[in-house]
Amino acid sequence: MEENPPHKNNSLSKFSNSSVSLDSDKCNDHDAKHCENGDQISEDVDQFINVLSAIDDKSSGLSEVPDFIDTFSKIVEARITGYTSGEINRKFGKMAEEDSFFMESVRRISKLTNALGEFPSDKSINSSLNQTSVALQRAMAFLEEEFRTLLEDSGNDLDHSENFHKFSSFNSKNQQDNSNRCVIQREMDSGESDAYPAYSPETVTKLREIATTMISAGYETECCQVYYISRRTAIRNQMIKLECEISLNMDEVAKMLWETMETEISRWINAVKTCSETIFPGEKRLGESIFSGYPQIHRKMLSNIMRIVVIQLLDFAEATSMAKRSAEKLFKYLDMYEALQNLIPVISVESHSDELMSEVAAAVDRIGDSASSIFCDLENSIESDAARTPVPGGAVHPLTRYVMNYLKYACEYKDTLEKIFGKQTDLNKKCIPITKDLTSQELEKESESPHNFEALDNMTPFSIQVVTAMDLLDTNLDRKSKLYKDLSLRYVFLMNNGRYILQKVKGSTEIRQVMGDTWCRRRSTVVRKYHKNYQRETWNRVLQCLNHDGLMVNGKVNKQLLKERFKIFTTIFEEIHRTQSTWVVSDEQLQSELRISISAVLIPAYRSFVGRFRQYLDSGKQADKYIKYQPEDVEALIEGLFEGNTTSMARRRT
Template sequence: MEKNNLTEEFVRVLEAKEDAEAIRDADTEQEEKREEEDKDKVEEIKIEESLPHQSDKAVDQSPDLHYDLEKASEDIDRFLSSLTKENNGDVPGEISQLVEKYLDLVEEQVSGEGRAKWSLVPEEDSFFLEALDRISKLTKSLREVKSEKEEEEEEEKDKEKEKESRASLINRIGGIQQKAMSYLEEEFRILLEESRTNESSDPAIAGDSKGKQDYQQPESDSAGLDAVDFPGYSDDVVSNLNKIAKEMISGGYESECCQIYMMTRRHALEESLQKLGFEKHSLDDVQKMHWDSLEGEIATWIKTFKQCATVYFPREKTLADSVFSDYFHSISAGLFSNLTRGILIQLLNFVEGIAMSKRSAEKLFKFLDIYETLRDTVPSMDGLFHDESVNELKAETNTARCRLGEAAIFIFCDLENSIKSDTAKTPVPGGAVHPLTRYTMNYLKYVCEYKDTLEQVFNEHSKIERVDSTNRQRFEEGSETQSYNNNDNDENQSPFSVQLMRVMDLLDCNLEVKAKLYKDVALSNIFMMNNGRYILQKIKGSAEIHAVMGDTWCRKRSSDLRQYHKNYQRETWNKLLGCLNHEGLSNNHGKMIKPVLKERFKSFNQMFDEIHKTQSTWVVSDEQLQSELRVSISSVVIPAYRSFLGRFAQVLDPGRQTEKYIKFQPDDIENYIDELFDGNPTSTARRKL
């Protein structure tokens, strides 16, 4: 009854056993004896074919490992295919010997000290994984049959020995698996750590894009940041990591595999952040930093956040998905979320610290830079996380954005208080542009470069800010000062535009108060002209501010400047022109009254000299305004003086009398007028000497 195939022999054994059980109660003792004889023959044949032949041993006392393991593997595969629920999980002694022999060969490979590192001999790695997969299946099959069998009552004592043999096999397989998994753990860790380091440091590999996956290539547009070779694994390394991870998880070592992956990748990510210059700071640390240091940290934070969102996190997710592919997607998603969540919390904690730090005007622009980074970058990460993580991420970032937005509104609105509190009683020398005007307008110029962002901040966070602020009437009570908006319709103005208009109105009021500090009314008008012109030029030079203030406001401002100019002319030069009045210079008979004429020349000389002496120290820094003033003065004074001089100069006696009373020629007057508003004290008398 010999069979050429081992599987047929197993089937024959199983059929013989079933037949024996079926006819156990038969009356014919002869048939039972015959069945026992057939069973013995089958077992002898099975043992003879399963064990190595004596002739083979005689030829080679050290058979080839791969050949023996390969043959034993084939035998185990046939055994697994024949091990079904119908055979009740019995493991006959001869089968146990076959499995023991196979386990000897596997254990020898697993425990081999001379085994090469992973990936150096790919064929050996593949055979190793196949062996582990096979013994895993063997264990699973034995345990499943055992579990069902234990639910039934076993009364036959001859089965106890086979049960013990099966348990012994399971225990031994477990020991071998544990050794194999320990080896795989170490190789998994080495591949994650050393392969990345070696690949990144090898110029030949780093410079060759072939064999790299998409996530390894630097992106051409990564928020303007220098692209990096991240994470730095080749396709072969990722493939090996995937094979090891799959075997460890299938073998029940999911926790160990994930722990190694988490620890290694977290260290790699933190190392990458350190290279960008990002450091962990607690909330207290951030709030205690000097602003100069904090500015640098903010710039680093922005670079780091963008790099994480556009490079590190997408590539990290691709790596996790590649290593834990197939039916382990839920594992890769969880690992990725856990890896990146900690870093995101660190980054968002920094934002919280910034928002809670002491507020001052110069911080506004950095606050807005951070706000824009969160606004523009966070949406790009939505597709990286599963739903639960996305919701958590949005909640965290929205909280950070809200606090930052509230802080930005508070800082901008505090400009209003700064203007109100500037109550200095000392006028600016020469009627020059006041420092408050320069500061406010330059501040607003830079603020309006963030106009769109501030519009969004005010629209989304102003209601929250109103509750916190002590000065909330600014939005509701816009009637305290006169306002000239761009469309004469306050209902169409955004909260930010309304606040900007209010700041401008407050600045106007403050300047008007400061103008009254000058005792000279003419100088007061020069002061208002200087500051008004400066404000108007800044607004015209900034499309963003001009869009808010509008043409109506600019036209009104220009009209105000013309009025200040007229007031100045009236206060200064109209009085001087009074000296050139023809009235009263002749009597009823038409005869010229020389003493009155002499007094008119004398008064003109003294007044002009005083004006020149005084107003040459006044300051008009805007060249166009300075030129306009000089031209307008010349156009009024010089023609009048030339006419007066031409008509009455001959009345005076030539010589000494003429020199005494006629000190200026028209050209002199023009030259002296051109010296006005330079901020340099001069004297016409000294110049004539």
């Protein structure tokens, strides 16, 4: 029995004379099963690949390559020619069975090319390898273009009228594919089919099949490049569609007026939210479906796609943080801070990119630094506000309104500001007032002060900032109160501002949580103290006129002194009324409390004085001359105090 030549492997002997005739015209037929001996060739190619793979020593080479290998290469090229012929019915994706045969053939020729490439070159190998390589390259170029077309043309063309269950997949036996289609179908059934990105289940299946085929054939770079460029363009188009595209560079941002920048920041915030809530999760879902068999490729692609978008967003954030700082920018900066904070977990979950997360975290810190600096600038501006003109009528100072409204809105960002100030390593040096241990006598004295000298050890960083601002405001108001020469008006001013501060805190859940109920009780005590001081300073002079002391001499009324007392009362009361009716107490409750307290002290004393001593005046006309106002007149005139205008002093007769 003749031995085989040393270089010839027995396992190849059955293919040595294999030859399949192929009519090239039949290869252009639209259905692969009609191509003569097509199925048989596929089986032969598979067997040949298995035989090549089983050869351990490939250095001995091959005696020859079967003729059907060249035939198979021509079949693949014929299919590509058919798809690109321009006939509608021959387009890729129109004939499921033919498409399935083509994709299987491409995977098969890819394996065949790789298997042949492992053997030493010779005339036979080179010829067949060249033919399979050319066919593979043409197939990859074709699939690359189809991949691009599907990505770019199908993104927003989901046809809801299609019956999902009728479309065929390239790989209906693949369990993962079926699972993905079920997920997509559930989204369609639940009304989420318009969610970004809006690819039909059929399109996603085609994209996945092409990607798998290209990557397995060694064309990962080409596949990923097409996917990256297409998705980057799709994201930009989506941002434009939603009117939240950010196209400004850092120089343009730096030159902006605040009014313009404020609008751009709002647009930027919408862009970040859109990326966090819609675009990035949508890109993850799409990538996971298309690259389901290659999770590492998917993560890398998603990371690259997210990075190009995020970097543009971060450039704007950095430019904004470098702009000139002013108090009105705080709340926009806080909105930016929160938007970026919400972006970090999305990047963590979707892309697993530590580098990208670090860059976003750094941008968050820069915005946070800007916000904290602005807040501390508020404290500086409170302390340095040195207006020398008192507010008319002792009304609430504009600084008080500004600071309290500012703090109220700031407290609505309490959680965010707690994070920001918690990161300030030099907080104790910059913004915390020095705490001190007080003796019992000092504590009693300080309890009558509007300032907050309690120990701050248990307070949060942001609470300390608010308390500090409050203390600075109290100090400034105390300084401004001294601009009033009239001591009574000074107390009205402090009372007005103290009451306004208290009502602002009580009226806002957020700021009340920061200041606490103890602070509110203490502030109420301080306002009552101002009230008492005002009443003592103003009305004690009036009450002294109604004192009985000295009116009785040896059991008789000193009529001259009595007349003087009535005249002095009238003069002082009219002076007080004329002056204090121009004073302003805008808080209706405080205004009412003041009037009631004045009436409660003055009216009973005046009524008693008139009732007891009226009879000692000589006649009715003389009594009217000295008793200009009846108690009811005084009570009515008290009702006209603190309205900021001059009230008529006309008296009422009884």
